[in-house]
Amino acid sequence: MSVNIKTVAKVLPAHSRKTADILPFLDVWLAGQDDRFIRKVRKIFENAGVDKRYSIMSPEEVFSNLSFQERNDIYIREGIKLSADCLSLALEKANWKADQLDYLITVSCTGIMIPSLDAYLINKLELRQDIVRLPVTEMGCAAGISGILYATNFLKAHPGKRAAVIAYESPTATFQLNDFSMANVVSAAIFGDGVACALLSSAPEDLGPEIIAQEMYHFYDAEQMMGFKLSNTGLQMVLDVAVPETIEAQFPEIIHPFLAKQGLSIKDIEHLIFHPGGKKIVQMVEGLFAGLGKNIAETKEVLRLYGNMSSATVLYVLERYLDEIKPSSGEYGLMLSFGPGFSAQRILLKW
Template identity: 75%
Template sequence: MKVKITGVSKALPEYSRTTAEILPFLEIWLHGQDPRFIRKVKKIFENAAVDKRYSFMSPEEVFSGLSFAERNEIYIREGISLGKQCLQKALNKANWLPADLDYIITVSCTGIMIPSLDAYLINALRLRGDVIRLPVTEMGCAAGVSGIIYAKNFLKANPGKRAAVVAVESPTATFQRNDFSMANIVSAAIFGDGAACVLLSSHEDDEGPEVVDEGMYHFDDAEQLMGFRLTNTGLQMVLDVGVPETIASHFPAIINPFLERNGLDIAAIDHLIFHPGGKKIVQVVEELFGALGKNINDTREVLRLYGNMSSATVLYVLERILDQQPQRGEKGLMLSFGPGFSAQRILLQW
């Protein structure tokens, strides 16, 4: 019995701005700061390798004095709308009915919603009354892959079933107007908002790449590297400058044993489906794998077009790979990183 990914869809928010269009807003936000600091912040945005960002709210709202509660209400309202859009789009592409879903996983870390998103989607699309739901709320950028792992394990234990993983994120809702730290600035420069949905199946008639193996790799004593701190003004980004170097130092332990237990090495992988955490992380990965003739062009392109959308981003990369229609027998390696600190891995075969 095989578990297959049958399709991916995405949904983008109403608002978008290019980096050039964002710079005037930085002038207003940074008014009164040291001119050298202002120039530095602009350079961070210009050199982030992100050409455009989408957001749940307008730039005027992002840089305004909206309260935590007001920003979170926008996150809830727009998150439900985008979640519904990408789930319906995925179902239409797969020619499934909402009632065909046995399991729904929703992932998000950029706001607070109780009931969780899955409850709203069940009612909006009229999923079955016995559909099993799982919200994943605190795994950050890794949660898109995590959701696929959880869905795979459910489907492996339940032949003939179908699942949806819906990732909805609004990092711009976490922007801290009065925080001029590098963590807040870098976060604003590399992150954007978006949603994506992946459909998986253990039904024998459904087609798509097989999820051959999956696993999680946990870094020891690295909780401080990435996450959010809940403050009176919202979710404040925690982002250590050492993240790229830490990832690089662990890459052999993350990749090699995982592939070896499947009788493979990196040379056997045709598609690297990596989460675009930011320009520096992309550069680190390219340096590691470029010499082996591998590339992460699709990862870099997703970062350029949309920015880092936290858990949803790697699913945008996966969609690009699926649209290229890989040949039978080709293999893909999905990889994302998130708070904990941890790496999530999936091996695919077409």
């Protein structure tokens, strides 16, 4: 009994700006700061590898003194709308009806909702009253793959069932106006907002790339490297400068043993579906694989077009493979993302 990814859909928020159009807002935000610091921040934005990003708020709102409550209210309002639209689009692409879903997983870490997002989607789309739901709220950028892992395990235990994984993130809603730390600056430079939905199935009639293997990998004693600190003004970014080096040091242990368990090596993997954490991580991963004749072109393109949308981003990369690249039958793909904990999440696909 196999579990396949039927389709992936994405929906973008209403507001968008090219990076060049964000720079004037930086001048207002950084007014009164040291000139060298202002020049450094501008360079970080200009060299982040992000040409454009989308947001649930206008730039005027992002760079304003909105309270935590006001930002979170926008996060909730827009998240319900965008996620409902994205799930509807995914169901349409798969030619499924809403009442055919058996399992609903929602993924988000950039705001607070109780009831969680999945409860609202059940009502808006009139999903079945016995649908099983799981909100995943604190796994950060890794959680897009985490949601697929949880859905896969459910579907393996329940043949013939169908699941939806919806990743909604709004890092711009976590922007801290009075925080001039490098963590907040880098976060603002690389992150954008977005939502994506993956549909999975263990029904034999639902074709798509098969999930061959899936695992998590946990770094010891690295909790301080990435995450959010809950402050009076909202979710304050925690981002250690050593993240790329830490990943690089353990990269062989993350990749090679996982593939070896399936009798494969990296040379057998045609498609690398990686989460673009940021330009430095992308360059590091690209350097590791360049000598093997592999590339992460789609990962770089998603970062350029949309920025890092936390958990949703790797699903944007996967969507490009499903809808544009369209790998040939028998080819393998490796999905990989990193997140707070510190952890790595891996999935092996076969078309």
